[in-house]
Amino acid sequence: MWTHKYKLQMNEFNLATEVRGLVREAQNILSTTQDVTLAINTLDRISCLLPEIQCRQTTDFPETVVTPVKEEFAKHHYTRFCDFLLQNLTCDWFKKLAKVQKYSFDVFFINGVHHEAFLLLCKYVQQSSSNFQLAKYTSLLEEFIDGHKMAKLILSQCHIDKTIDTLSKTSRNLVWDHLITVIATFPDRMANKLQRETKKLFYPENYFKILAKDTLQVLYVLYGEMKESRDCVISFISQLLGKICIQGYTDTYMGILLPRFIQLTQDDFIWQRLCCNIITRVPEIYLDCLMEYLLQNLPWYGTVSKLIGDSVLTNQKLTYIMTQKCLLLRHYQKELILHNIIGYLAHSTSRHGLFIETLKMLFDVWSDSSALKHTSYEQHLYITKAILIALGHVNEGKMKTYKEVFMTKMMNGMQCHLDSPLMKIRRLGMIVAESLTQIIDSNSSPLKFEYQSDDESDHLISLLKPPEDPGIEDVTNNFSHCNLEEEDSACKAGVEQPTISDKMINMDDELDSDDDIEPYDMSADTKDSNTKQPMYIRDCMQGLVTQDDPERVQACLTVAEKLVRANPDNLSEICVEFVKLLLHTQDSYGMNNFTHLRHSAMVAITVHCPIQVAVYLTEEFFSRNYNIRQRMDILEVLASASQELSQPDKVLQSEAKTSIESWTSQYKDAPTNLVKNWREIVQERIESKTRRFSQKSHKQKATPVPNRFAPVAGYFFFPLLKKYDMSMSTLNLLNQDYLLLGRLIYTLGVIMHAAINTTCCHQMASSLLEFLWVVRYHSEAFVRQAILFSLSMVVLTIPSYSLVTTLQSDVIEFKQWLQDIIEKDPDTECKKLAIQT
Known part of the structure; x- marks a missing residue:
């Protein structure tokens, strides 16, 4: 049919x-x-x-x-x-x-x-x-x-x-x-x-591995067709690649393709063209995710050039990703992404113009004071690393053309960095300035700053050396056998222990040495001095005034704290004069521990004469003829003295214990009825007849002593809030002197916590919250961190029932502000403190 x-x-x-x-x-x-x-x-x-x-x-x-x-x-x-x-x-x-x-x-x-x-x-x-x-x-x-x-x-x-x-x-x-x-x-x-x-x-790790292998098989077919000059469409593969990346399976899918891409594009121009077309034709909404993976996993910037060619010059989206988004709008823990981007832009004559423009853009953001204030330290450190890596890819001849441009940007940035209250920010400016001046003009004497070196600074300086080509064998091995090789290298990296014979040889070498006599340890020896240490406070004060005898000044400053604590009886008459003398004493002779000795002496005087010294120091803090260092010294002395006064005095405790023991020993041989009353006698008889099945606690009860800071807390706290909004030529806390403002807020928080359980702590908390509310949106992260610290001190000091009754409105307002800090503040440390508070 x-x-x-x-x-x-x-x-x-x-x-x-x-x-x-x-x-x-x-x-x-x-x-x-x-x-x-x-x-x-x-x-x-x-x-x-x-x-x-x-x-x-x-x-x-x-x-x-x-x-x-x-x-x-x-x-x-x-x-x-x-x-x-x-x-x-x-x-x-x-x-x-x-x-x-x-x-x-x-x-x-x-x-x-x-x-x-x-x-x-x-x-x-x-x-x-x-x-x-x-x-x-x-x-x-x-x-x-x-x-x-x-x-x-x-x-x-x-x-x-x-x-x-x-x-x-x-x-x-x-x-x-x-x-x-x-x-x-x-x-x-x-x-x-x-x-x-x-x-x-159907599991993602299995499915996408098979899909990646099938895609690679298709690419081999397309490679053959391109080799024979036949047309083909690769847009489908590009769109599929982008869609898989945006779904979150980039590691699984590209983990199969990328090692083969690196190997195949090593010396084959057709493979380079094919891979370049696949990557650059990914839809723009997916290109960001793919490029982020490639830049973080390609081992060398030369491989980036082989995979995407000069597409950064023609693809606007790719230009935006590599010159702005990955450099200015984001930051990554891996520095490989910076090496890949900057090395890719720098090592090509066709892309050199874009590299210079990118470096200028990095310097513009780095030297912008507003950007420095409103970005986190991690982001600014990331930009600094990008600049240092870029400086490592340029030579002196090319930089001379742009010498004036970069020097102007560097000088503007140096001013912003040196004005920062954070030492790590200032150090970033110093390292960049040293590196730039050395590259621009290596023949002249290089610019050199004094800063404390650590692992971070050493690592930043090492970024000036560009990475070398790891080689195709190392690249493929790192992709396919990463974990195994790391384990093997870790095992092989173990240091072989010397055998017994080796130890005996080393011991014989030591015995055969010419240095048979061991040298004395002279690290703790002190230099003999003919200057006698003062025995009285007034002699100590007179010695500090001496200008032409540094040894006497050193001796007087060394024993100043001991004399104050040993003879506090007549200190009230000269305490203010003594503190004034110490406050104006400068380290003119480069003495050892000068800052610590002077600070300890001033704290000791303040502890023994708190009212007189606190009134003087709080008044002098807002005086005209003081520099920033002296004002910070005043705040440090007030904070340290308040903390010491709030702690139980060991001398008072020992005196109370001694008086009890002496009274008991005085009447030890007296008749029983003179020492013990009838209640104690009955209690002793009951105890003798009582059987206990657990041991009695032998923990000694704490001896109560009076709180020395309670009656004087107001003298430390309230005068510091009296004139914070005053403006004069040498002090403007609400404007350029934000470093002092932050230290002032920190000091108020310390004094607030020292006043815990005192009668005036509620009034202090109310006044402090009112002050913090005024400056809560300060542009400097250092000041915001100080506000968060002081706010946490209020929460720790004031009882919870007071926070929900008398201070309820303030607490609710600050709670909303803390939420804003967590969500919107650019500084990472501020976010952490806000969450903790």
Whole structure:
């Protein structure tokens, strides 16, 4: 019934009509017949129309029209016929097909039009409610992926048709969007549907590894076509790559592709062109994620140049990512990204102009005082590293052309950095200034600053040396055997212990040495001095005034604290004069521990005469004729003295204990009725008759002593709040003297905590909160950190019931401010302190 109709000449019927009739008749047979043999034969006849199937029997069409018939079926009938098969797939119907004839059904999805089959199977997996159907769809998808049919799917989308019109391109783009979304989200879709029954092949780490290998297989085919000058489309691969990256599976997918890219592009220009087109044609919304991964994982900037070429000059999105976003708007822990970006821009004559413009942009941000205040230290350190790495890639000859430009930017930045209250910020400015001046003019005497070196500063200076090419073997090994090599190197890096014979040889060498006499340890020896130390406070004061005898000044300053603490009786008469003398004493002779000795002496005087000295120091803090160092010394003395006064005095404790013991020993031999009353006698008799099954605690009770800071706390605290808003030529706390403002707020917090459990702490807390509220939005991070510290001291000092009653409104307002700090403050330390508070 089939042959008489289709063995006609092609000029007697229309090809599209006959194919449509054949498909409809097959659908009618499959939906009504109960004959298994007829159903299998019908499926086999239709399967002969699949593009990849070679007919196992004589076809119903002449050999001359087989190719157009297959194209007609694949273009207009394949999707509907497969949809018909999946809709009618039931357990009873499928049982009609023998197991040996399973191929007759599966072939339509495994060897058909791959992208249509994949989309249909994914669609029916999501819609299926029958366990049998779901299991069948899942097994087909598993066979599809495990059989590497995804490679043919991707390859089919890379073949171009030059006759395609604009409308067809639009529809193709719509199909691509849907297909790419399904491919990139396939593991998530299957996990949502199958839950705990998800196949291991559908796990992201397994699925994307197979997909990456299939993609690499397609790239080999495209490489061959490009080598033979045949056109192909790689936009589908680029879009798929970008979609996978934005889904969060970049490491798994690119972990397979990137090592091969590095190896293949080493010496092959065609591979370089192919990889460059794939990477740079990724859609802009995905390009950021991909470039971030590449820049963090490519081991050398030369490899970056081979993978993307000069695309940074033509692709605006790529230019923005590499010159602004990854340098100015973000910061990374890995410095490799900076080495890759800057090395890529610097080592090419065509990109050298962009490199200079990028370096100027980095210097503009680095030298901007507003940017320095409103960015975190980590971000500013990141920009500083970028500048130092860039300076390592330029030579003296090229920099002379831009000498005036960069020197002007450097001088502006130096002023901002040296004005910072943080030493680490000032040190960044010094290191950059030293490096820039050394590169611009290496012949002249280099600029040199004095700063304390540590691991961070040494590392920053080491960035001036560009990294070397690690070599292709090391690169591929680092990608494929990273963990194993690290473990092996860690094992091999162990230092061999010397044997017994080695130790004996070393010991013999030591015994044979000419230095038989061991030298004395003279590290703790002190220099003999003919100057006698003063025995009285007034002699000490007189010695400090001496200008032409540094040894006497040293001796007087050394014993000043001891004299004050040993003879505090007559100190009240001269305490203010003594503190004034110490405050104005300068280290004119470079003495050892000068700052510590002077500070300790002033604290000792303040502790023994708190009212007189506190009144004097708080008044002098706002006086005109003092520099910043002296004002900071005043704040440090007040803070240290308040802390010492708030602690129990050991002398008072020992005196109280001694008085009790002396009274007891005085009446030890007296009659019992003189020492003990009748209650004590009864209690002793009860204790002697009582049996206890646990040992009595032998912990000695603390001896109560009076709080020395309670009556004087107000003299330390309130005068410091009296004139904070005053403005004069030598002091302006609310403007340029923010360093002093921060130290003042820190000091107020320390005094606040020292006044815990005192009668005036509530009033102090209210006044401090009012002051903090005025300066809470200060532009300097150092001041904001001080505010957070003082606020936490208020919370720790004031009882909780007072915080929710008398200070409730202030607490609610500051709570909202803390929330703003956590969400919006650019400084990382401020965020940490706000969370803690």
